Amino acid sequence: MDEIEILRKLPGLLPLNGRIAVGAGDDCAVVNMPGGRQLLAAADQVIENVHFLPDTPPRLVGRKLMNRNLSDIAAMGGTPLTALLTVAAGGRDSRWIEELISGAAEAGRLHDVPICGGDTSSLPCDGVAASLTILGEIPEGTAVLRSGARPGDGLFVTGCIGNSFPSGHHIDFVPRLAEGDFLRPRASAMIDVSDGLLLDAMRIADASGVSIVLYPEKIPLREGAVAPGAFSDGEDYELLFTSLHDFSEKLPAGLAGMTRIGQVVPRGTSPLVTPGHRPFIMEKSGYVHR
Amino acid sequence: MDEIEILRKLPGLLPLNGRIAVGAGDDCAVVNMPGGRQLLAAADQVIENVHFLPDTPPRLVGRKLMNRNLSDIAAMGGTPLTALLTVAAGGRDSRWIEELISGAAEAGRLHDVPICGGDTSSLPCDGVAASLTILGEIPEGTAVLRSGARPGDGLFVTGCIGNSFPSGHHIDFVPRLAEGDFLRPRASAMIDVSDGLLLDAMRIADASGVSIVLYPEKIPLREGAVAPGAFSDGEDYELLFTSLHDFSEKLPAGLAGMTRIGQVVPRGTSPLVTPGHRPFIMEKSGYVHR
Numbered sequence: 384m385d386e387i388e389i390l391r392k393l394p395g396l397l398p399l400n401g402r403i404a405v406g407a408g409d410d411c412a413v414v415n416m417p418g419g420r421q422l423l424a425a426a427d428q429v430i431e432n433v434h435f436l437p438d439t440p441p442r443l444v445g446r447k448l449m450n451r452n453l454s455d456i457a458a459m460g461g462t463p464l465t466a467l468l469t470v471a472a473g474g475r476d477s478r479w480i481e482e483l484i485s486g487a488a489e490a491g492r493l494h495d496v497p498i499c500g501g502d503t504s505s506l507p508c509d510g511v512a513a514s515l516t517i518l519g520e521i522p523e524g525t526a527v528l529r530s531g532a533r534p535g536d537g538l539f540v541t542g543c544i545g546n547s548f549p550s551g552h553h554i555d556f557v558p559r560l561a562e563g564d565f566l567r568p569r570a571s572a573m574i575d576v577s578d579g580l581l582l583d584a585m586r587i588a589d590a591s592g593v594s595i596v597l598y599p600e601k602i603p604l605r606e607g608a609v610a611p612g613a614f615s616d617g618e619d620y621e622l623l624f625t626s627l628h629d630f631s632e633k634l635p636a637g638l639a640g641m642t643r644i645g646q647v648v649p650r651g652t653s654p655l656v657t658p659g660h661r662p663f664i665m666e667k668s669g670y671v672h673r
Numbered sequence: 674m675d676e677i678e679i680l681r682k683l684p685g686l687l688p689l690n691g692r693i694a695v696g697a698g699d700d701c702a703v704v705n706m707p708g709g710r711q712l713l714a715a716a717d718q719v720i721e722n723v724h725f726l727p728d729t730p731p732r733l734v735g736r737k738l739m740n741r742n743l744s745d746i747a748a749m750g751g752t753p754l755t756a757l758l759t760v761a762a763g764g765r766d767s768r769w770i771e772e773l774i775s776g777a778a779e780a781g782r783l784h785d786v787p788i789c790g791g792d793t794s795s796l797p798c799d800g801v802a803a804s805l806t807i808l809g810e811i812p813e814g815t816a817v818l819r820s821g822a823r824p825g826d827g828l829f830v831t832g833c834i835g836n837s838f839p840s841g842h843h844i845d846f847v848p849r850l851a852e853g854d855f856l857r858p859r860a861s862a863m864i865d866v867s868d869g870l871l872l873d874a875m876r877i878a879d880a881s882g883v884s885i886v887l888y889p890e891k892i893p894l895r896e897g898a899v900a901p902g903a904f905s906d907g908e909d910y911e912l913l914f915t916s917l918h919d920f921s922e923k924l925p926a927g928l929a930g931m932t933r934i935g936q937v938v939p940r941g942t943s944p945l946v947t948p949g950h951r952p953f954i955m956e957k958s959g960y961v962h963r
Binding site for chain 1: 682686687688689690692693696697701702704706707708709710712714715716717718720721722723724754755757758759761763771774775778782785787788789790791792794795796797798799800802804806808
């Protein structure tokens with residue numbers, strides 16, 4: 384099964400209507416509502432032996448599931464509201480399922496996000512598939528999409544990148560909700576880094592119809608991370624965004640650092656390559672390392 | 674794994690906040706929103722070998738998944754808005770997954786309900802777990818809950834009951850959205866019949882703190898259904914509701930028939946038993962057949 388291939392076809396499979404301002408293809412869908420706010424909605428899952436190992440404590444699995452969905456709300460600049468959780472599990476007892484649910488509920492509670500509904504079922508093979516839908520809100524017309532990057536913007540990333548699995552970051556990261564809220568009026572395009580920095584930068588370039596020049600030596604690396612593999616590791620759950628701001632002023636207390644790692648250029652531009660530096664040029668659905 | 678046991682514990686596992694008017698335990702959660710409308714939200718799943726057989730065409734699986742969620746919106750008296758879908762599948766090709774997604778999308782389109790987001794993943798064992806979250810809307814304060822039944826109300830059911838699996842009804846039923854909309858200002862309590870008429874009547878009795886007297890001979894049976902097994906078969910996706918109305922007037926064109934099958938009495942009441950009739954008395958978390 385080629386997941387990427389299915390996701391590419393999704394927009395064709397899923398025709399929208401006038402209530403849906405943004406459908407599948409961004410970090411969240413954006414749904415028009417009365418009252419001056421739009422609803423954000425995203426669904427994501429964690430699967431045993433795909434997203435977590437069988438010996439991972441179920442409480443941590445639940446926490447990861449909630450937090451990776453909260454990260455999608457952060458990537459739109461939104462405020463999370465509530466969540467729904469379904470669990471299908473085979474070869475696990477009810478205590479294990481309860482621990483998973485409790486872990487998700489605890490992670491939600493840290494951001495005042497209750498789980499308002501869900502379902503549990505047996506799975507007739509040994510394994511676990513848990514799915515969470517996150518709902519959030521945003522003032523009308525202010526969601527930061529992947530498609531807003533413009534030539535002249537800088538490319539920035541919060542925190543640091545790489546070595547997420549070995550370091551345990553993939554399971555104990557904190558979703559960048561405060562940073563997303565701060566960036567809502569400041570970022571022109573935003574995505575959370577789940578599938579690797581390079582792929583996610585490419586998604587911004589594709590959605591925005593621009594090229595992105597990315598300077599690998601500027602990318603802040605997590606302890607133990609080794610470039611260039613770190614740029615494709617994924618599961619960083621940092622915010623990758625473009626902006627005309629330079630973020631050199633002091634950030635509000637408690638926010639993660641924001642590092643400029645590249646720039647947005649018109650599609651097809653040959654970048655200025657400084658001797659000794661080999662930028663990545665992110666172009667339509669691919670990149671070249673020059 | 675005892676699913677019912679986990680569901681009983683859910684409210685304790687899932688503390689709510691002031692934004693959630695109704696949490697887990699009704700057909701949908703009810704979320705307070707600005708603008709005079711409340712949001713309805715529910716999540717349900719279909720699992721291979723639990724909810725469908727491996728040789729079921731995936732398009733029908735997707736349709737069933739969408740329709741059983743739409744049935745939850747109907748059971749609140751609400752209007753569906755949009756849906757999110759996740760699929761985890763092992764031992765299936767991408768064509769199979771696409772067919773499932775298309776089936777869900779088609780069923781949604783019949784009610785102007787687009788799928789606005791989702792995710793697909795591999796499942797490292799042979800099987801399928803698909804989860805759908807449905808969102809809907811309802812004018813503030815008008816959702817028909819399970820808890821509103823009062824002594825003096827009649828008990829009614831739409832359509833007919835039983836023989837759902839052998840007849841194929843469980844896969845090709847039509848969600849009772851028009852009936853739910855008609856009943857919103859008329860029903861005092863409502864639920865959709867998914868786990869069997871008796872269990873779902875008991876849920877209304879429990880949530881409302883009343884007893885329900887149910888006359889089995891009045892229950893309309895689907896062709897091939899045999900009483901009393903039909904009352905516990907489940908997967909009927911009919912609306913079971915209580916009301917002071919008698920629905921003896923002509924119903925608007927296109928609505929399913931509504932049959933009076935019982936009455937709501939104060940908890941602990943001994944019902945008048947007509948000779949030759951043996952009503953079910955639905956009391957707190959159980960029932961007696963007298």
